[in-house]
Amino acid sequence: MELSPTAYVILGMVSRQPRSGYEIKALVDNSTRFFWAASYGQIYPELKRLAEGGLVEGADSPRGERKRTVYAITEAGEAALREWLRQPPRTYETRDEGLLKLFFAGALPRDEATRILAAMREHRAGLAERLRSMEPKVLEKEDPYPLMVLRAGIEFNEWFAGWCERMEAQMLEPARPERSR
Amino acid sequence: MELSPTAYVILGMVSRQPRSGYEIKALVDNSTRFFWAASYGQIYPELKRLAEGGLVEGADSPRGERKRTVYAITEAGEAALREWLRQPPRTYETRDEGLLKLFFAGALPRDEATRILAAMREHRAGLAERLRSMEPKVLEKEDPYPLMVLRAGIEFNEWFAGWCERMEAQMLEPARPERSR
DNA sequence: ATGAGATATATCGGCCCGATATATCTGCAG
């Protein structure tokens, strides 16, 4: 069975304990979202596919009158997850509309180009702060890897905000400052 | 007319001179690809849409027997491009399968987790090198912004490779080294 | 001359997002 990376995210999220699609979405939004997002439109159909393939097992677990299905990983699922972890990563993608606008900023007066950098800096600084606020909770768990990844996110966004700041400063210098090294 | 960021990439790429879809794809692959990619499956239909909307104009420009259409930006297109540049950036996305695997690396023995970091480091170092090799060509142009963005890419990938290296070193340390600051 | 690789366009399955819809639950403000 050929699985997308998002399928492995789901597999990973149910590998510690059974969870509903809704819980998986909430987990993703509080952890992997910053380097691998997943939407309901992905999660629910994918859970069904994984169940058909025998990598997870669904069980009805209603809360009151409200229907609810929790999915547990199977042994085949655990094997598939470990097998995937051992393969070299293949997908690396970035879409950053700020850098895109900066790329074409020659069509704008200089002060408006600087504004793009400022917007990017604010955005990255805000992200870093949000991630930093999540650190104490992740620090409690015994698994060290989510913490490592979270800190990567914090440090990356701090680096990016710093880069924007340096470029903003460079834009204020007088003579063709953008070309200096 | 509502346009996707990729439509603006195309608009930006034809804003200096008329180009064919094929040329646009090659340009993107050598410049914005690292923070905003575009495929043929996007470019050709989008060019038609932009032409219908009057933001670009297509002109037959065959080479020998081979059909070829080059698209030039219109005044409406230039206005739309500048208008877009002035709006705050909205789309920021990253998909990094390496970080994803690292996140779930608790299911693996420690030496295999370290291997994930090594693969990420090599990948990022290679990317940095490829981008660095593009610098001389970009340095020739008079437009400073593509250079600025290219250097962001170089420095980001260098930072990332360095982070991986530091984490690899930390993994070799003895006592619960992942939690140290 | 011939075949590899560049130029040029088109298409399709499938991943994935964001928005929307529906229904049930909880807790709290009035």
Next chain:
DNA sequence: CTGCAGATATATCGGGCCGATATATCTCAT
């Protein structure tokens, strides 16, 4: 106590976008 906002839970749909594939013509080196 009512009612309503917000959380829990699942489903769906249009559209962005990728990667692969297909087709055809051109150029150039062997």
